[in-house]
Amino acid sequence: MTPMTLHIARIETFLYRAEVAEPVKTSFGSIPRRSALLLRVEDAEGAHGWGEVWCNFPPYSADNKQRLFETVVAPAALIGRYADAPDAWHGLTARTARRAIQGGEPGPFAACIAGLDLALWDLAARRAGKPLRAMLAGDAAGDAVPAYASGLNPDTATAAVARCREAGFRAFKVKVAFGAEIDEAVVSGLARDLRPGERLMVDANQGWDVPEARRAVRRLGAHGLGWIEEPIPADRPAAEWAELAMLSPVPLAGGENVMGYEGFATLISQGHHGVVQPDMLKWGGVTGAFAVGRRSVAAGRSYCPHWLGSGIGLLAAAQVLAAVGGPGLLEHDVMENPLREALAQPFPRVRDGVLALPATPGLGVEPDLAAAAPWLVTHMEHRAGA
Incomplete structure (x- = not known):
């Protein structure tokens, strides 16, 4: 890929939850409701990318991860300027490693950073005009x-x-x-x-x-x-x-x-x-x-x-x-x-x-925020310098 520099200017998180008639049943328990924690990352030029944070179990783990993102991961990401982006995963992992140990939550930290990594790849591919796979x-x-x-x-x-x-x-x-x-x-x-x-x-x-x-x-x-x-x-x-x-x-x-x-x-x-x-x-x-x-x-x-x-x-x-x-x-x-x-x-x-797969740049899809509005629980926004 062609190296590029990304400077994150804004990060938004969207927490959704929907009840379902048939829970997903597993040997370790059931999943009675479906949650999704999406990330929208925007750079200084206004380009954006979407990511998602793993949160399918336990049923309310998305709430914890959104707060973790709000209080620790987003501030750490917003001070970064990522050369040869979007491979910022290594830097963010290193920057938050001690905090993950201190909080006893390496899994939630890893999930938040993984979702942000996806959003940055999507953003970079959109800027390059290529599907993510390309x-x-x-x-x-x-x-x-x-x-x-x-x-x-x-x-x-x-x-x-x-x-x-x-x-x-x-x-x-x-x-x-x-x-x-x-x-x-x-x-x-x-x-x-x-x-x-x-x-x-x-x-x-x-x-x-x-x-x-x-x-x-x-x-x-x-x-x-x-x-x-x-x-x-x-x-x-x-x-x-x-x-x-x-x-x-x-x-x-x-x-x-x-x-x-x-x-x-x-x-x-x-x-x-x-x-x-x-x-x-x-x-x-x-x-x-x-x-x-x-x-x-x-x-x-x-x-x-x-x-x-x-x-x-x-x-x-x-x-x-x-x-x-x-x-x-x-x-x-x-x-x-x-x-x-x-x-x-x-x-x-x-x-x-x-x-x-879509032939359009990045992931090739965009969330329909209006259609998903009935399931929105919390929306948070983080800006560089705020």
Whole structure:
């Protein structure tokens, strides 16, 4: 990319929350409402970019992150002048490191900085007149990515798959770790009804201990799954992941709960994860995710970015996947969430399992603030020198 200098003049945060009829159900709890924390960054010349901060769990974590951004991260960002932008992630991480330690909140700090990193990349790509994927990878970037329907609850999965199939999806991921009998009934039924060319994956959300996981990966993997995601907690020893990877007839997946370059370098080099799934807005932003994605593909892994939030984060994950390439799939949350489309217009559609990306600069979408107004909880503004 061509080096440029960005001087942040204004940062706005928009906190949205919407109640939903069907909560997202996981082995660690349910998500009864959908939240989104968006960032709008404007430079001294009036150009702008959009970012999003990870906040899908716990349900009110967005409130804490907005206050953290207001009191610590935004003031730190507004004193910075970023040469060779938008790679400001390293500087902001270093500038706030002691505060993250002092507050005992490295995760929320990382998420706030990741969202800001995305907004700066979007701003820089808009200024350059290029889609974000082209800003990252030039002519090597693709213009579409394969996508799978994610977030399916076990008790409504059959109807959800039918709905998603009609909407253009050809791959589906259902939640498991609700008990051996329930898991087996759901997975066997969905696998039996798959049509030619369709794929099924499962996500345990760290829900099994090792003895349970030993049995589950063999039993569920026998149905020809695309992968089994987070069968055990992300921080379990490598020896446990190695054992499960050898027992499982299908690849293991994970990465959404891994942070840091060292953590991902270790995960990729150990080879127990056939599918690497960083959440760029939980840690690393575009800067970190693009690096992890390239390393994953070079090592023969599938890079499948994690995301379960609004449309801004979804488009960011899609743009980075298109830049990274490889055999990976885009995680596309399909559960009820009115914020997803309202905050990313024009919202692209999946056709025959593929999401075509906008040709317009940056992320290629813009939040419809008027349409999303009924769900706005708090709007804050921060200006340089204020």
